[in-house]
Each structure stands twice: as structure tokens, then as C-alpha cells.
Amino acid sequence: MSANLEELADRGYAYGFTTDVEQETVPPGLSEDVIRLISAKKQEPEWLLEWRLEAYRSWLKMPVPEWAHVHYPPIDYQAISYYSAPKKSIGDGPASLDDIDPEIKKTYDRLGIPLVEQEFLAGVAVDAVFDSVSVATSYRGKLAEQGIIFCSFSEAVREHPELVRQYLGTVVPVRDNYYAALNSAVFSDGSFVYIPKGVRCPMELSTYFRINAKNTGQFERTLIVADAGAYVSYLEGCTAPMRDENQLHAAVVELVAMDDATIKYSTVQNWYPGDKEGRGGIYNFVTKRGLCRGARSKISWTQVETGSAITWKYPSCILRGDDSVGEFYSVALTRDRMQADTGTKMIHMGKRTRSTIVSKGISAGHAQNAYRGLVKILPTADGARNHSQCDSLLMGDQCGAHTFPYVEVQNPTAQVEHEATTSRVSDDQIFYLNQRGIGTEDAVSLIVNGFCKEVFKELPMEFAVEAQKLLELKLEGSVG
Amino acid sequence: MLEIRNLHAALEGREILKGIDLSIRAGEVHAIMGPNGSGKSTLANVLAGRPGYEASAGEVLFDGQDLLALAAEERAREGLFLAFQYPVEIPGVNNLYFLKASINAIRKHRGQEELDALEFLERVQEKAGLVKMDEAFLKRPVNEGFSGGEKKRNEILQMAVLEPKFAVLDETDSGLDIDALKVVADGVNALRSPERGFLVITHYQRLLDYIVPDVVHVLVDGRIVRSGGPELAHELEAQGYTLYGREAGASRRAQA
């Protein structure tokens, strides 16, 4: 591989600025008192506090997970602040769009997410989460006309406690894993979506997560319920300032799809990845899982992972309803010292359930990129189908690509196929494009975008363009 | 238009071109013939600037400019086109999208406006007819799953769309049946013009029945050993490269 190419995998992080805003931050440390404090600040009902405390007590007893291809020093959970919020919004929940602190507004402007309805990408409603709280949710009135609930999680707890209580923790149980338990204990905010029976959500719903404060963790919780016959497409974007310390992001996302419902969940993750030597950056330990509860329901995950020092996430589908469908489309780009261990689990329980996995891993520099996935076909899943495709693209000879698919099949009528390939950006391809007048940077972008195409086409239009640009930005650099 | 003076070039430390002199004026079509391993493709790759091919001595002027000092993409933007002997497959990259990126990079270099989607499409469709290329191919990834003939036609289509000043055709006839060969030759002939130069590299005279050159050069062991008119190609077809060294012994026996 030519020297040029190796240098290509570098470019500054464009979202690394901090916002100077007065914040209220709970001092670092984790205890039952801190949890009571968070719960009190959010004026939560007693049952939710109990739920949190139960999670906390479980978490204390759980061993820290160790993964073969992710290396990081032990996290000091007492050094993290579990709650930080811009002062103005505390207690009141999300303000109306006019009431937002101008500094925060500016922040979202710089991020390309103006919190002004008429100016924003047509037809996308946004919930903006700044550190621990939701600061704004747009288009709520319009959505409410159709009975759609789209609000911050805290607000949902107050306004729709019965719905929250009915579904919270039903897909990702409190004790599911170490980080899910931690999240259950201390989660601060996030988004809540409910689409009533037969309603097709008329616009894309979106949450934009921003970590701003120092030494804080972000522990948001998202719950999306699509009732029978409903449809919703939900987008999630994330950024954080550049800081030398590592910051922890441990989110939980639960999706529930009833009969004939469809949930499409798209993520463009661009948390700060740390610098070239691996200092700083976000630890992104996330549990995302969808339950296809009803017949013919469908959950589709699409993710473009370009940031974080460490990514550890496996958006999964439990295909319980007959004829339900699970999809996972992923692009994970790692460069410098980034480590990504990501993939999916497809658990087939219902008859004729189908799943598709398309994973594209790109490694450059000294980065490590691992796909880890499980396809499990239970004896009840007659006629189940799975197709998995895991491709890796390597740029440079210091990086690594790892593929760990687990295929467990307990039903003879199932058809499961897994394919994986590893390739590199070849000098022949670069030269061919050079010869047609296309510079090396653009040539690499073209090739990488070609490699990722199957995933990008799953993203909503505006996001696909964003994702493509983001990837280009990540791959650009000084061409020698 | 293209002046090659005493060009020496090496690949992986081994000298392959050992002093090439060649002058091609606008409007001319030159053919280079030679046995396998004589350096034909090396010449094409050195002209196009493929990494790894080092010019160790001599110079190449393209419209008076030092060609060897330019990066591969700069040469392309200046109007040098190489029709590859083995066009590479680029999975996932749509042929049309690629062509548009290419044409706009070249236009930008020339200080021209980028083509809008409609103009671009019209232009491609027009040229696709020229090489009898099904439009479906335009929507497929670059060269992926193309047959040998389809890849070569795709090269000629790109040439037609990009309208280079000077084109090097590296064994464009290899692997083509007679019908495909005619289609490719017709495409090239349609592009001949007083402003454009061609260097046609081939092993066989067959191609030169369809693309009639102004000058034919014989390349043997890294040097041009003879130049002449189109009739030279026929002479070579009849006699092989026997008169020019290395293969002489073997060929003479074969003829006896």
C-alpha cells in the first residue's frame, strides 16, 4: 500500500468544541443517595426509584465484562458525575424552542442541527439531549394531532407513566449486562416514542445527543413502542467535545414492535474518538435491542459508527412474532487507536422469521475493528431464514479486522448463510481512478463509499448524505 | 503533441525501456507493435504515471509540458487517457457516478463549469450508442462482472465521454472477438480528429486493419528498432518479429 493511502486516514475532529453554559452537575460518585438525588430531580414516582435501586444493587454484584478485542484501563465509576444539566432547563423539562439558552442553540447550529422548526430539514422532528437532559423537542404539537407521543424520557415518566411502566425493561432486563444495569440505575434522560395503532409517523423522528460537561457520563435511555400496524423511522446522532480524559456513554435503547408494526432505527455515531495516540475519547458501551413482539413486525437497525475511542454495541432483534423481520446494516470505521467491537444478535423464535445482516468494517492506522454476531435459530422457528454478509476493508498494514460470527441452528427447516470477505483498497483501483483524473483522496472516498453502499442506501436520504460526508471527512488527510 | 526523448524506465529495479524516442503530432495515429515482454505495456504505464514504474532517464513532453513531473490524475486532467489492458473492478462504485466524478474533475481543471446531471446523462447516452453499450451497464459497478469485451467497450466509452487530447490504447484488442473488435475500432475511429493523437499498442496486426495508423513502430527489448508506414504491420504479420533479435532463432525454425 502506498504511503499516500496510509496518511489518508486522518483528519481533525470537527465537533470537538465545548459550550460555555452554566451547568448544574452532581459531584462525581455513585451511591444509592446519588440515585435518589437523580430520581428526585426528575420528580419520579416511587416505583421508578425502586426500579433504579434494584438495578444498582444488581450492578454492584456483576463482574466487569472482558472482551478479547477491546482493551481499556479499568473505569473508576466513583470519578464520574452521573448528572449534569444546563441550569436553565432543570426541573422544567424541555423548554419551548424559544426558551433555550442561546449558547446551547448555537451549539446545535454548529453541529448542523438548528433547533428551529421551519429551518430544519423538512419533515424531521428533533429531541436534543444535552448531557443529562433533553433541552428541546420540536414538532410535538403536530405529532400529537395523530396521537404520536414524542418527548423526553423524563417527561414521559410524568405524563405517560402507565406506558413507560408497561414497557420499560421488557426488552433489556435490568440485569441484562453490566452496562445495561448501570444505565438502569442512573439513566438521566433520553427519548420516548409511542406510535398508536395504525398510524404511520408522518416525519422522521430524531434525537441528537451531545456530551458537553467534563467528567460526566451520559446514560440515556430510549424507548420506542410501535403499536399494531404503526410505522416509525427514528434517527440518532451523537457528538462530544475533545477532551483528554475518557468519557463513558452507556445507553440503553429498547424497541417494541407489535403486529404489523415497523421500526426503522438509524444511528450516525460520531462521538469524539480521542487523539492520534489514543488519549481521550468516548467509551461507547451501548445496549440496543428490539423485540418483534407481533406477527409480521419488523425492526431494522442501521448504524454508521465513525467515532468513539471504544465502541461496544450489538443492536439486536428478538424475532418472537411469526413472520417477523430483523435487519442490521452497519458501517464501522476505525482509525488511529480506535477500537470497535460491534455486531448484532438475531434470535429467531417465531415461524418464518427472517433476518439480514450486512456489516462493513473499515480499519485504518492502528485501529482494530471486530464484527461479533450471533444468529440463533430456536426449535420453534420453522422456516427461518438468515443471510449475513460481513466485509472488511483494510487501509494500511498496522490495523486489524476480526470477524466472529456465531451461528447456532436448532431447526432443520432453517436456512442460514454467512459470508465474509476481507479486502483492501488496491493500488490498481487508485491508479485507475487517478488515470481518469480523480485525485487520490477522492478515489479513496469513492472506493470506500462503494464498499459501504449497501448500508448507506438503508439510511433516510438526508442522513445518507450526512453519513457519506462524515466518512469522507474521516478519511481525508494530507496527501503527500 | 507528445515528445518522448531517450526514455529509460525500470520496474522493480529491472530496466525495461532502454531509450525510446518517439514524436507524435496532433491528428496522428501511431501504432507500437512488438513481441511479448518487449516493453509495450510498460511504455503505456510510464506515460500514465502508474506508481512503481520509474523513468530513470530521458523526458516526455506533452504539449511542451514535462509529463513525468505530473501525478497520474494531473496527466489525466491535462488530457492524457489510457485505455487499460486489464481494467480493474471497483465494487460498489456505480459506473455513471464514477464517470461524472471523472469528467467534472477534468472540467474543473480546465476552468469549465461542472456538467449538470442532465447534460452529463445526455452526453453519456450519446456516446454509449457509439460503442453499442447497453445503458444497463452504466448503472452497474465499474467493471464488476463485466466480460472481457464489455470491459474494453467501457474503456472506449470513457474515452469518448472524456474527450482526451491524447489516448493510449494498451492492447485494447486482446481477448476480443471480431465483432467486438469492430465495435471498439469504430469507436476509436469516430474519435479521430486533427486535434487528437493516438498511440495504439498491440501484439497483432489485426487491430490495425480497422484502426489504420499513420506510423507503425516496432518495439523489441525496450527499443524502437524500426518505424514505417501501415504496410510495416502487414510485413510483421507475415514474418513475425524474426528479423528483430530475441525470437529470431525459434521463429526461423518454425518457418522452415
Added chain:
Amino acid sequence: MGGVSTVNPVAVTAVTDPRAHWLAAATETAAGLPPELALPELRAAARTRFERLGLPSRTLEAWRTTDIAPLRGLEPRRAGTGRAPDAGWLAGLPAGPRVVLVDGRVHAIETGELPAGVSVLGFAEAARRLPQVLAALDTLPGLDAHAFAALNSALFEDGVLVHVAAGARLDALTLAHWSSGDGTAVHPRLLLVLEDGAGAGLLEWQGGQGTYLSTALTEVRLGRGAQLALSTVQDESAEAFQLGGLRAQLAADAKFSLRRWVGGGRIGRMDLALTLEGEGAAAELDGLVLAGGTQLLDHHLELRHAVARCTSRQTFRGVLAGKAKHVFDGLIRVDPDAQQTDAQQQCRNLLLSKQALTVAIPRLEILADDVKCAHGATVGALDEDALFYLRARGIGLAEASTLLVRAFAGEFLDALTDEAMRAALETRLDAWMEVAA
């Protein structure tokens, strides 16, 4: 199974740590060994390794899929000497030169006259005649974390060395293992050393009766340009625990072709560790697993491309009936310097029953950027359309299924060059299908 003492309730902790049992066995074995096989350093290192590892449990990632709980209660004993292999079994072996081992000890070497440069020796004799070759025991890379390989090293009492000198050739040799059962543990050991440019074609045939544990361990060292074709028929008794291993090291341009037919054992797990250490080395691994009843048959494989321009091909097929479980866990590791690696891995499974379970874990770890690596795994049932087509032509369901399974196994069988062996395995396949389907 007789001879297992009842647990003394006072000494529960001592008895439930299985390490103690095995370490005691090692001491007993060492006492009875001829001096040339005492190998004190090798034995001590193996004991230490086993002490550290203990018997594997499912909490270990490498043993997550292999539940050896049925073995834990067994505490197998050392096999007595002087037993003979079953006569019928012996008669069914392919003709030609052969070595017969019983319970891991050399029983008969019936090779006739061997080609020049070829030695086939029991370990005791090898220790006298080719000590420098025998010194390769336990020095090849791989299986360091495999407790049963450590046990084998601590406990083997004998073994067979096949040595082919540079440029020499051994066309055919059968290495037959018989285990006499009766709740014993046996530790067969093979060392196959081919010097530069040597060639050999070997057949290993494993069989036995009753209950036993075999830790059969094979070590393969191939010099530059050496070529070894090894076929293994794992046809252990239905009550056997076969937990063997194989490690192989290939020098430049060496070629190792391994074909494994696996049908026996209550639990049959094979751990393979291959290291391609010289440029241009090539490994070709093919497996056919037929699992029925409550059998658990595993293949765990680590194939390491350590240098540039090596190729590897793996094709494992499983046919599963009853409540059987088949695991294929294969890792291809490509080191940073191993540019232009070409590695392919295929795992295909055919499920004939609703209770059968197949687990495929085809893994890639790639640290070089100019490589061609691909793996694939498929699981499915017999093709309904094909079954119907055959039945519409008057072929009964059972026969149609057999035909299709045969077609599935065909690529494995067709590649066998030994006609007699192929015919023998085809007959076995049909017999297996009659029981399974």
C-alpha cells in the same frame, strides 16, 4: 462401567478436584515407563501445564460449546497391558502396510520393507535410533491451552514415529488405533516428521469398544517442500470420549492435506492448530461429520498464517440427525507480515432432525492488509424440491434422503484417492443414513 470407587463423603473436596485424579495417574504412569520414555522435562512441563489448566469447563470461551460434564464423573483408569484388538475390526482395515496400536501402545508394526529413508518406529525404539527426531515431541506451536493435550504429554506411554528423510517417499501406511474400553483413559501419540522434499500418504483409523477417553495427539512437522496427505477415520465406540488434538508446522512450500471422517464417540472433539511458517506453504483441510443420537462432535481449529504467500482451504461438512450437536469453531489468523495470504473457510451443515443443533463459528483475525480471506457458513435442511423430484420419479423418501446426503458428502468422498477406502466410507455412510433417517 465397573471399578469406580464410591465417593468418600469425608474427602469430597479432594475427589471433586479432577486434577488430583489425573496427577496421581501421571505419577503411576511415570513409574512404569522405560527409561528412554521418562522424558522428565517434557513430563514435568506437561504436568505443570495441566495443573494450571485443569479440566475445561463451559465458562472458558474455547469450551463454551463443548459440555464435557458426562466425562467429569468418570475418572478413567489406566488401561492394562496385553489386550488385543477386535479381530473383526482388524480384518476390516484397508490392506497394506500398517501399524496397530492398542490403548495407545504399539501392538504390531507390520510394514514389510519400507522405502529407503523411511522409518516407522515405536517411541522406545525411536528414542534409541532417531533421538534427534523424537526430540520434536511437544516443541511444535499450538494447543498450549488445551488441557487434554497437556494430559496426553504427561501420560502417553508409547507412540509411533513416522520419519521420512529428505526426498524420500512413503506411499501408503495405515496407523490403526484400537481402544479396549472398560472405563480406561488412553493417550495415543503420533509424531510425523517429513524432511525437506519428502512425501507421505497416511491413513489413521480410530476404533474401540465400550467406554474410554482418548486424548490422541498427533504432531506433524513438514520441512521445505514436503507433502503430507493424512486421512483420518474417527470411528470410535458410541460410548467413547475422543478429545484429541493435532498440531502441525509447515516450512516453506510444504503442503499438508488433512481429510477427516468423523462419526464415532459420545463426545468427539478435535482441536487442530496449524502454523504456516514458511512462504508458499499450503494447507487443505476437509472434514465430514456424521452425528446422530445424542452425539456431540466438535472441530476447533486455529490456523495461523505467520508469513507471506501461504494458502489455506478449509471445508467442513456436517450431517446431523437425532439430538446430535455439531460445532465448528474455526479461526484463521493472519499475522502482520503475512501479506498475500489466501485463506478460505467453508462450513456447511445439513440438519435432518428438529432436535439437532449446529453451531458454526468461522472466525477471522486479520492483521495484514494485502490478503484474500473469506469464510462462509451455511445451515439448512434437505432441499424440498429435490426430494420431491426424486419421489416423483418413484424413489422412496428414505432413499431419496440418502441420495441427497450422499451428494452433500460427495465432494468429500470424491476427493479420496484410495478407491477401497472410498468404497468403505460410502458403505458406512449408507449404513449411518439407515439408522439416522
